[in-house]
Amino acid sequence: MSKAHDCAPLTQWLYGSMARRLPPLNALRAFEAxxxxxxxxxxxxxxxxxQGAVSRHVATLEGWLRLPLFDRARHGIRLTxxxxxxxxxxxxxxxxxxxxxxxxxxxPDERRLRIKLPPTFAIRWLVxxxxxxxxxxxxxxxxxTTSHERADFDREDVDVSIHSEATPPAGPGFRRLFGExxxxxxxxxxxxxxxxxxxxxxxxxxxxxxxxxxxKDWPAWLAAAGAPQIDGNGGLKFENAALAYQAAADxxxxxxxxxxxxxxxxxxxxxxAPFALRVAxxxxxxxxxxxxxxxxxxxRAFDEWIVDEAQAMxxx
Numbered sequence: 134m135s136k137a138h139d140c141a142p143l144t145q146w147l148y149g150s151m152a153r154r155l156p157p158l159n160a161l162r163a164f165e166a167x168x169x170x171x172x173x174x175x176x177x178x179x180x181x182x183x184q185g186a187v188s189r190h191v192a193t194l195e196g197w198l199r200l201p202l203f204d205r206a207r208h209g210i211r212l213t214x215x216x217x218x219x220x221x222x223x224x225x226x227x228x229x230x231x232x233x234x235x236x237x238x239x240x241p242d243e244r245r246l247r248i249k250l251p252p253t254f255a256i257r258w259l260v261x262x263x264x265x266x267x268x269x270x271x272x273x274x275x276x277x278t279t280s281h282e283r284a285d286f287d288r289e290d291v292d293v294s295i296h297s298e299a300t301p302p303a304g305p306g307f308r309r310l311f312g313e314x315x316x317x318x319x320x321x322x323x324x325x326x327x328x329x330x331x332x333x334x335x336x337x338x339x340x341x342x343x344x345x346x347x348x349k350d351w352p353a354w355l356a357a358a359g360a361p362q363i364d365g366n367g368g369l370k371f372e373n374a375a376l377a378y379q380a381a382a383d384x385x386x387x388x389x390x391x392x393x394x395x396x397x398x399x400x401x402x403x404x405x406a407p408f409a410l411r412v413a414x415x416x417x418x419x420x421x422x423x424x425x426x427x428x429x430x431x432x433r434a435f436d437e438w439i440v441d442e443a444q445a446m447x448x449x
Contacts, residue, residue, distance in 0.1 A: 156194055156197050156198065157190075157193060157194065157197065159190055160190040160191065160193045160194035160197070161194060161223055161227075162180065162190075162227070163176060163180065163182075163186070163187045163190035163191055163194075164190070164191050164194050164202060164219075164220070164223065165220065165223045165224055165227055166179050166180055166187070167187055167191060167203070167210065168202075168203075168212055168216065168217075168220040168223075168224075169220075169224065171209070171210070172209065172210070173187045173188055173191075173210065191203065198219070200213075200215045200216075201213050201215070201216070202215065202216035202219060202220075203216055243429065243430075243431070244272055244273055244274050244431065245273075245274045245276055245431075246273050246274065246275050246276065246292055246293070246431045246432070246435055247276045247278070247290060247291050247292045247293075248275065248276065248277050248278070248291070248292065248293050248294070248295070248435075249278045249279075249280055249284045249289070249291045249293075249294045249295075250277070250278075250279060250280075250294065250295035250296065251279065251280070251281055251295070251296060251297070251346075251373070252279040252280075252281075252373045252375055253344075253373050253374040253375040253378075253391075253394060254295055254394075254418065255277055255279050256375045257374075257375055257378065257394035257395070258393060258394055259277075259295075260277075261397070262442055263275065265438075265442070266435065266438050266439075269434075269438060270431075270434050270438075273431050273434060273435075278291070281346050281373070283296050283421075284296075284421065286421075286422075286423045286424070291423075292422065292423065292429070292431065292432050292435075293420060293421065293422045293432060293435060293436070294420075294421045294422075295310070295418060295419070295420055295421070296418070296419065296421070297313065297416050297417070297418050297419075298416060298417065298418075298419050299415055299416045300415070301417075301419070302419060302421065306421055306422050306423070306424040307419050307420070307421050308419065308420045308421075308436065308440065309417050309418075309419055310417070310418045310419060310420055310439065310440070310443040311393055311417065311418055311443045311446065311447055312413060312414075312416070312417045312418075313391050313393075313413065313414040313416045313417060313418070314391065314392040314393070314411050314412065314413050314414075315350055315353060315354045315389050315390070315391065315392070315411065315412045315413075315414060316354075316389070316390055316391075316392050316395070316406050316408075316410075316411045316412075317336070317354065317387050317388070317389050317390070317406065317407065317408055318378075318381055318387070318388060318389075318390045318395055318398070318399070318404040318405065318406050318407075319339075319381050319384075319386070319387040319388070319404065319405060319407065320381060320382050320383070320384045320403075320404060320405070321402060321404075321405050322384050323339075323381075323384045323386070323387070324405065324407060330387070330407040330408070333355065333358035333359060333360040333363075333408060333410075334360050334363070336355070336360065336363055336387060337360075337362075337363050339386055339387050340368045340369060340385060340386030340387070341363075341364075341365055341366075341367065341368035341369075341386055341387055341388070341389075342368055342369050342371065342377040342380050342381055342385060342386045342387065342388035343365060343366050343368065343369070343370055343371070343377060343388065343389070344370075344371055344372070344373055344374040344376075344377050345370050345371065345372055345373075346372070346373055346374070347374060348366055349414075350365070350389045350414075351365020351366060351389050352365050352366070353412060353414060354389050354410075354412045357410065357412045358408070358410050358412075365389070368386060369385060369386060374388075374390065374391070374394070375394075377390075378390055378394065378395060378398070378404075381404060382398070382403055382404060387407075390404075392411060393446060396446075420436065420439060420440075422436070
């Protein structure tokens with residue numbers, strides 16, 4: 134007797150033991166729709182069949198399972214306990230199939246999320262959190278472009294944009310993320326070697342670092358601190374605030390930072406805040422997206438995620 138012949142019974146036993154017990158799939162679809170919509174008529178409309186066809190499919194499934202799935206009454210249908218349990222399982226399974234099908238059919242452009250935002254926001258806030266977004270949505274490819282210019286959705290291939298605005302933008306397609314709070318920061322080593330920073334007026338003895346993109350920050354904080362005579366923009370200037378923060382960490386001087394962008398540095402001691410005064414500006418960061426009736430799934434996913442992250446930061 135050949136080896137192939139010897140293995141046949143074992144193969145048949147293995148495959149037979151693993152055979153799926155699947156109900157008639159059309160009957161399952163009809164049941165899930167009827168249970169979700171609570172009505173045979175609406176289920177029929179969704180599936181583009183007659184109400185009688187839905188009723189027959191459900192009856193076929195009940196016969197196959199040998200269990201009643203609905204209690205039928207004059208005023209409608211109601212799931213039995215077994216029906217509710219089976220509905221939960223069926224809906225989760227069909228949702229997974231639907232999601233997998235959509236992902237398989239989605240082209241590269243539908244999976245690519247294009248974000249335009251300022252370099253400091255990207256470096257100091259978004260990128261350190263991006264792993265959490267990727268863990269939730271591993272099939273979305275994130276493409277980041279940094280610029281101080283606001284996105285022109287009519288001309289640019291951009292899905293979402295993030296920028297600071299002095300006043301809330303008008304019209305649809307915007308969402309506030311968080312406000313701006315100014316705080317001077319420097320390296321611990323700068324304080325150790327002096328001069329002292331006991332009062333805001335002592336800043337006159339230090340090199341002040343500033344971002345050319347945010348020339349109003351130092352004057353706003355100094356005015357609130359009662360030291361408007363100090364020229365906050367007379368020291369070292371950098372193209373963006375992220376460079377000024379790095380210069381402060383390297384003990385080149387003191388910079389005025391946005392609290393949201395230096396919280397981790399303050400928590401770890403890489404930077405320190407010599408003054409308790411924090412000054413809120415009129416500005417805030419906003420998320421903007423292309424104004425269209427139906428947002429792509431990748432945009433909705435990012436919108437929900439970044440709002441949660443911003444809220445968690447402000448609560449924290």
